[in-house]
Structures are given as C-alpha cells and as structure tokens.
Amino acid sequence: MNYLDNLNAQQYQAVTTVSGPILVLAGPGSGKTRVLTQRIAFLMKEKDIPAYAILAVTFTNKAAREMQDRIEDLLGESVQGSMWLGTFHAVCARILRRESALLPFNNNFVIMDADDQVTLIKRIIKELNLDEKMYRANSIHNQISNAKNNLQFPADVSRSNYREETLFRIYEKYQSSLEKSNAVDFDDLLLWTWKLLKDNPEVRERYARRFQHVLVDEFQDTNTVQYQLLKSLSSYHKNLFVVGDEDQSIYRWRGADYRNILLFEKDFPDHVKILLEQNYRSTQNVLNAARCVIDHNTNRTPKNLFSDRGAGDKILYYEAEDDRMEARYVVETIDRMTENGNAQGGDFAVLYRTNAQSRLLEDAFLYRGMPYRLVGAQRFYGRREVKDMIAYLRVAYNPLDEISLTRVINTPTRGIGDKSIQNLRLAALESDKPLGEVLLDLGRFGPESVFWPEMGRGALPLADFGANVLEWNTMAAANESITALLDKIILLTKYQQYLKADDDDEQDRWANVEELRKMAYEYEERGLAEFLQNLALVSDQDTITENNNAPTLMTLHAVKGLEFNRVFIIGMDDGLLPHNRSLDDPEEMAEERRLFYVGITRARNHVTLVRAEQRMAYGVPDITIPSRFLTYIPDALIMQGNAPSILPGKSTRSSRTSPSGSRWESTPSWANRALSQLGKQTTSRGSESAMPSQRVASCKFAAQDNVTHPLWGEGTILESRIEDGEEIVQVQFKTAGMKKLIVSLSKLQKTA
DNA sequence: GCGTTACATATTTTT
C-alpha cells in the first residue's frame, strides 16, 4: 500500500495539506489512524521531512506502537529512535531526562504511579497530624493532580481559607518528598516539561525548531498542560495537526477538556478544519443507535456518520433477572455463537462501566470452562508483590529513594516497626542526611555506626537490612543482571517463603513475581535504569495482546480505539451507566453519554445491551432501574425477538456442562428463559413472573385476536405457534409496533 | 513488634 492509497476526499485533504494548523474532527471508525500514518509517510516521502523532525503524540503506548508499525510498513524503513512517537508522558519523560541539568532532579528520576502517590499522601497527612477522615488521601491526590494539570505548583495554589491552606501544606510536603527521592509523578512529567519550556526560551526554541511537524491523536482528551505543551512545541513551525472527536472525550475527571478543540480554533484562526464522517467500521444500524445517544449532547459539532456497510442487525436488548444471570446470559450467548460456528471468541467484547462488574463475568466464563481475557482490573503492576519487587529494585538502584524504601523496609516483616522507622527518621533529620544514607551507614558499620545507639531495639534489624541494601546497591552499581539482582533480593528477603506463609493466593502471587522476572530478563541488555524507567509508563491497555482468540472483558474506558465484531454492554442500569456520581451534573452526564457512545461505536456488526433487574450492591441485593440511556434508542432500532444465537439448544451439550447439582443447574432451562425474556421490554421491573412456564400444548391466542399488554397497550395477534413447549406470538401493537412475545411470561391479555 | 480480630468504610473511569 502506498501512502496516498485508499483515501476518501476528506482523508486525502487531511493527509496532503502540509502546513499550518489543521484540525481533523474524526468520528469513530473514520480512519483517523490511517490519516495520521499516511500523512507522516507523505511528509517524509513527498516533502522530505526527516523522521527526527516529526513529533507524534498518542494517548496510549499501544496506539504509539501501532502507529509506528504502520508507518514503518508504509515507508519500508525503521523510524525507531529517530521519530519522536509516543504518549505525552513518555515524550515528556524523554525531554526531562535530556534536560535534567535544568531541573531539580537528575536524569535517573523514577516515576511514581498513582498508588505510590496516594501512599505518600497518606503518610504526609499522618505526619502533619491531620484528621484522615477530613482529608482523604484519594481526594487530596485528585486535588493535587488537578492543580498540576492546571499549571499550578504549590506556590501557585489558592490559600484563601483553612482548607486550602492545608492542601497547600500537603502539596508542598508531597512535592519535596518526591524531590528528595529523585522522583516525579505522572502529572509532574507534563508540568515540569511545561515549566522547562516556559522558563527556558532557548530550550523551547531548540525543540520548536526541531519539530517541523507535530501530530496529535485523541486531541479531545488533552488537558490544559498538554495543550500548552503542544502549543509550545509547535511554536516555531506552527504545523500542528490534531485529530480528535469531542464525542469520544471520556477523561474529564482527569482534567481532559474537549473544549480544547474550541480553544484550538480560537488560538489558530487560520486553521484548516476537516470532518471525517464516513465510517468504515460499523453497520448503519449501529451508527444510527450511536447517533441517537450522542445527539442528546449539546455543544458539539453535529456529525453525520454514514456507512456503506448496509443496515445490518438491530441492537439486541436483554434484561436479566439479576446480575448473575446477566453474566450468564452473555457467556452462554457467546458459547452458542462460537459453538455453531457463527463467530469466534475473538469477535466479542464485553464492556462495563466499572471494573467490579468483571467479577461475575469471570465467574461465568470460568464456570463454563470458556477462555476470556481481562483488560485492566487488578493490573499486574498494581499487585502488591509486583510493587514490592519493583520497590526493592528501586532501592537497589537508588537507596535514597525514600518512598520505595519505606514501602519495603518492613516487608516481609523483619522487626522494623513504626518505632524503629521513627528513630531512623529522627536520626536522618538531625544529621541532615537522607533516610537511606543513615540506613546504609548502619549497614556498613553496624554497632560502630554513629547512629547505632539511637536506634534502640531496632538497631540490629535496621543494620541487617542496611547491609542487604548495600549488597543490592553494589550489584546494581556493578551492572549485574537484573534477574541476578532480583534473585538475590528474593533470597535475602525470603520473599517466596513470605508469600507462602501468607494466604491461598500464594501461587498466583509467586507467578506474578516470576512474570516480573521474565520481563526483567528482556531488559538484560538495556539495564536496570531503563527497566525501572519504563515500568511506570506501561498501562493496562498496553497489555492487550493480539491473536488471542477469546472474548475480551474491559471497561468502557479501556475499549476506546478498539473494534470488535460483536459488542456486549452490560449493566445498562441507572446508577451504573450513567453512573451514580454523574447524575447531578450535566457535564458529567454528557460524559456518561459519550462513554456509552464510545461503547456502541466499537461494534462492527452487532451490539447487545444487557441489564439486570436486581444487582448486588456491597453484598446486598438491590432492585435496579433501567438506564435512562435506553430510552434514547428508538424501538425501530431494537431487536425484540428473533435472536437465533440464543434460541434454546435442543440438545444439551455433552461437553463442558456444569457439574450437576450446581446452583446453575438447579435453575430450570435457562436458555428458554433467555429467549422469553426478549419479550419483556425495557421498563419492566422485577415484579414480572420470573419462572418459566410449564409446557403448553395448545395455543391460547390465535391470529386476529385483539390483545392488550401492560406496557405496549393494544394490539392484534398476527401469528401464534408452539416452540419448545412455549407459545410464541407475534403481535402488531397499535403504538409500539411489532413484537414477538412468550405468552407465559408476557402478561398479554385477550380483549373483547 | 507482630498477628489476630473486630469494626468501619467506601465503593468510577487511569496516562
């Protein structure tokens, strides 16, 4: 394929308009990645722009990698190492390492992830003797993060009342703690880069001259500092090419502001604006449903997405009696579809609003013995044991990293309790030395150390641990292999025994440690520094592996940018989607709609919306209300009956059936239920009869019978027949249109 | 200092 092939008129314009600011509003599935990659190839091949003069920013590492692959494919040459292509955070980390001479940390800084940040904030709240209930670490973390995203260092935040003053004190302490540990957090990567470019015109000039072209993916998800960075980095050549879709902005809570699109139009009045409206992914029905959802949002450029893929299937809606059945419905449907060869596992995505919803799905998949892959949730890097190991490596690399040191100083327990740590802190403070240095001194000199006497009972354990750290640090400094270092750490800390003694997940936990060791092995040549530096910037989305032919389970957030043949969106309940926390804020509600919109538009061919009438909430069953979003989708787009994939299988499958006597087997003929539930519509509540009927042998209704239904009102029977012992009728309702119903479940009454 | 237990507590999304 060539770099100008397969482009429609708008795409072509986007690829070949070389200079000046360009705004591309790209609907879902409209080929924006194609535009970005082919544009880069075009710039290089046709306009002789060298790779090093191009900066391309993406939202995830995965997107960056994909883009790189496609560019290299087009060019037939590698751009690795020459072109700047990566996430905002990765690009900023790169700049900061190069320019560290101008910054309050050196170029081996470590990057703290969100967990580390919260832990640190908790510690600070304690140290400041603040009420932990009044000042919740998570909330403070958010506030600090917001401040940073809005270009505020501690000195810049408002301090007009006591609370703000307190926040300031925490923020200040937090920031100096990071500095002491030669660490930065996620937000710092952006903030410091922004400050660097602002305070040092010659540095800004250098980068701005270098980057003749700056390209940005997912522009709608940029926040203030990111937008300022983009302006700064493109300030010389002004060739800023941004691609985005305000309808897919789903990171508001993280400071992302789709209004940056409006800002862009204002800041660059001479920009070229291009709309990509042809969708190459979905069928028209999917697009229409999506549009019905997003049209409820205001303040947006209306887009008319169209597809030449035909109308396709309607949206399928299913209402399960509870969340367990909801999961089971999804799994059984997938099972049936894959079993009869209509689909394969990899065709499916199951999407949900909150990670907690994945659990029941996992249960159901496991129970059926079906494979699945889960994105996110308990992220690998978030696992306690993995974090422990990383912290150990960080301590080995830099014993002065106080944050990591305090994490592992007594994990596994080694007799260094709060009191000992306090003593250590005190000694550090008095001698004006970092914590790690005092510890190393104890390790090096033992009882001869000047600090020994003040350490009281903890002296020996501290000295022992100090000696360990010294040993690891020596290994790290001598550039010994990371795996050797890890092995030494595991040996000296008896970490495996520690996990064994712990609990029943020992197997899993140890497997995770081994997994980390494997990853470390791949960094054998690049070394510990690079390994540690890269760890923090890896995200859940990056762990999505290809070629694994199993259904994918993930949040609506995680699915952005992906596509699947068939998409389930579960938890279509008010309070889940839209989420409770969004109900009272119109902006938040708009974001929930976008989230739903993103979910729908992932589907190439088919969307199934699922909800549960009853759902466990903190262990208590709760009656739910159907999502208000369901009402956005007109009946004409929703499929009522006729779900061939979930028709009751006449033959019970011999393989992979549940063990008899199980709780599931005790529920009679679930599959029949699945079909019959299709007759029940959106607004029905738990009051409806849940039990399947006894088998019937004769029809209660006949064609031409006039009937009435509690929800759909009056209608006329078109057809009635018996299927699998259930009477199925087709009814033409006066206002609600044609529906297929299961008589035994549908509260259908004959009228005179 | 450590481990157990009882109790409280809060539950979105993540580079």
Add this chain to the structure above:
DNA sequence: TATGTAACGC
C-alpha cells in the same frame, strides 16, 4: 464485598 484501620493480646 473487600479493604483498611484500630485495638487488643501475646
């Protein structure tokens, strides 16, 4: 539910 914290006893 599941996670963290406070309190207690060793």
